[in-house]
Amino acid sequence: xxxxxxxxxxxxxxxxxxxxxxxxxxxxxxxxxxxxxxxxxxxxxxxxxxxxxxxxxxxxxxxxxxxxxxxxxxxxxxxxxxxxxxxxxxxxxxxxxxxxxxxxxxxxxxxxxxxxxxxxxxxxxxxxxxxxxxxxxxxxxxxxxxxxxxxxxxxxxxxxxxxxxxxxxxxxxxxxxxxxxxxxxxxxxxxxxxxxxxxxxxxxxxxxxxxxxxxxxxxxxxxxxxxxxxxxxxxxxxxxxxxxxxxxxxxxxxxxxxxxxxxxxxxxxxxxxxxxxxxxxxxxxxxxxxxxxxxxxxxxxxxxxxxxxxxxxxxxxxxxxxxxxxxxxxxxxxxxxxxxxxxxxxxxxxxxxxxxxxxxxxxxxxxxxxxxxxxxxxxxxxxxxxxxxxxxxxxxxxxxxxxxxxxxxxxxxxxxxxxxxxxxxxxxxxxxxxxxxxxxxxxxxxxxxxxxxxxxxxxxxx
Numbered sequence: 185x186x187x188x189x190x191x192x193x194x195x196x197x198x199x200x201x202x203x204x205x206x207x208x209x210x211x212x213x214x215x216x217x218x219x220x221x222x223x224x225x226x227x228x229x230x231x232x233x234x235x236x237x238x239x240x241x242x243x244x245x246x247x248x249x250x251x252x253x254x255x256x257x258x259x260x261x262x263x264x265x266x267x268x269x270x271x272x273x274x275x276x277x278x279x280x281x282x283x284x285x286x287x288x289x290x291x292x293x294x295x296x297x298x299x300x301x302x303x304x305x306x307x308x309x310x311x312x313x314x315x316x317x318x319x320x321x322x323x324x325x326x327x328x329x330x331x332x333x334x335x336x337x338x339x340x341x342x343x344x345x346x347x348x349x350x351x352x353x354x355x356x357x358x359x360x361x362x363x364x365x366x367x368x369x370x371x372x373x374x375x376x377x378x379x380x381x382x383x384x385x386x387x388x389x390x391x392x393x394x395x396x397x398x399x400x401x402x403x404x405x406x407x408x409x410x411x412x413x414x415x416x417x418x419x420x421x422x423x424x425x426x427x428x429x430x431x432x433x434x435x436x437x438x439x440x441x442x443x444x445x446x447x448x449x450x451x452x453x454x455x456x457x458x459x460x461x462x463x464x465x466x467x468x469x470x471x472x473x474x475x476x477x478x479x480x481x482x483x484x485x486x487x488x489x490x491x492x493x494x495x496x497x498x499x500x501x502x503x504x505x506x507x508x509x510x511x512x513x514x515x516x517x518x519x520x521x522x523x524x525x526x527x528x529x530x531x532x533x534x535x536x537x538x539x540x541x542x543x544x545x546x547x548x549x550x551x552x553x554x555x556x557x558x559x560x561x562x563x564x565x566x567x568x569x570x571x572x573x574x575x576x577x578x579x580x581x582x583x584x585x586x587x588x589x590x591x592x593x594x595x596x597x598x599x600x601x602x603x604x605x606x607x608x609x610x611x612x613x614x615x616x617x618x619x620x621x622x623x624x625x626x627x628x629x630x631x632x633x634x635x636x637x638x639x640x641x642x643x644x645x646x
Contacts, residue, residue, distance in 0.1 A: 256287075258297035343583045371545035375530070397497070422473075
């Protein structure tokens with residue numbers, strides 16, 4: 185029975201609550217979907233106040249069905265919290281109810297922010313993904329629904345940990361959204377249905393590309409004065425593998441996830457290559473991040489189907505952001521220019537030629553934003569007590585992405601099972617981290633961060 189009821193029936197519901205609790209021994213562990221009395225407001229806490237976290241909070245407060253308020257914020261950087269607060273307050277006014285005593289700074293700030301919520305409220309996790317298991321553990325303990333950004337893991341040990349946490353969240357009837365928004369694209373949802381119905385026959389090959397210039401927040405200069413090594417690495421988390429899985433995990437996961445979805449399977453192995461060609465900043469200072477400039481990874485599914493992914497982060501080269509599927513009876517453009525299927529297309533032949541176009545997605549304007557769609561789906565699930573838990577799928581997408589990254593960084597073929605069971609945890613003990621802790625990654629004797637060297641460093645730490 186759903187705990188969600190209309191206002192007109194809520195008093196009757198409250199009368200029977202005791203009877204329901206006595207009827208089952210596990211009822212105390214089930215999370216309420218609305219709060220008692222007449223206050224149906226869902227409260228949210230934002231943990232990680234950068235651009236993506238701020239965007240997620242904005243999407244949450246844009247849901248029309250129920251009142252939603254931001255009541256707590258947490259970060260390790262005061263300036264990011266302040267900027268996020270100011271932007272959200274300007275846009276949403278009284279929906280942002282975060283006085284100074286509910287703004288928390290530090291590595292334990294996530295606890296304080298979630299302590300401001302009630303069971304059945306929502307915690308947003310938009311910190312570097314290395315911290316995802318730490319925050320998810322506490323949210324489950326507090327009986328909170330969760331929205332977490334992708335990726336959700338960067339190595340084998342944390343993937344196993346998150347899979348166990350995903351099971352616990354399902355047992356507690358928690359609703360969990362993961363920021364793989366392609367799954368909530370109406371165009372891609374329709375394309376998926378058509379592909380499953382055989383619109384292009386058997387899928388025989390997939391290919392994806394994400395190529396652009398260096399992203400501005402990559403660490404291109406040495407650590408400035410006045411910031412600890414730990415905070416520098418957290419601030420520049422895309423540059424460090426322990427924090428984010430690097431650009432491969434953070435940027436490329438979307439295409440990897442939605443092509444695996446279209447295939448309705450996960451690749452079982454990966455063989456990759458890549459390298460650092462001339463990583464220098466515009467000022468001529470050598471880049472000190474751990475990323476490659478280019479990646480090329482061939483994924484293989486259990487039935488032998490291949491999926492090739494190419495990534496590049498290099499100034500002056502062509503920008504390409506597309507994904508395609510080839511079948512025995514035709515082909516499909518899945519996503520163009522990173523627009524999550526706006527449009528998606530099916531073609532009669534193997535060339536994406538408009539002269540042989542058979543279908544093109546048409547999406548109403550109000551449903552074109554997959555970021556908003558995923559939040560509408562999460563809140564609907566909370567209110568209607570519908571199954572909605574994307575945690576396990578988010579872990580598997582993150583693991584498959586890490587599988588390709590590790591293959592390119594080591595020069596070895598890596599299987600799904602090897603990635604899952606790799607014992608190396610890139611940053612153990614993050615639940616004990618303080619502002620005075622040493623950084624998980626230390627500079628080498630040459631004063632630079634260690635970088636992957638395929639064929640020379642094959643210990644699968646990357």
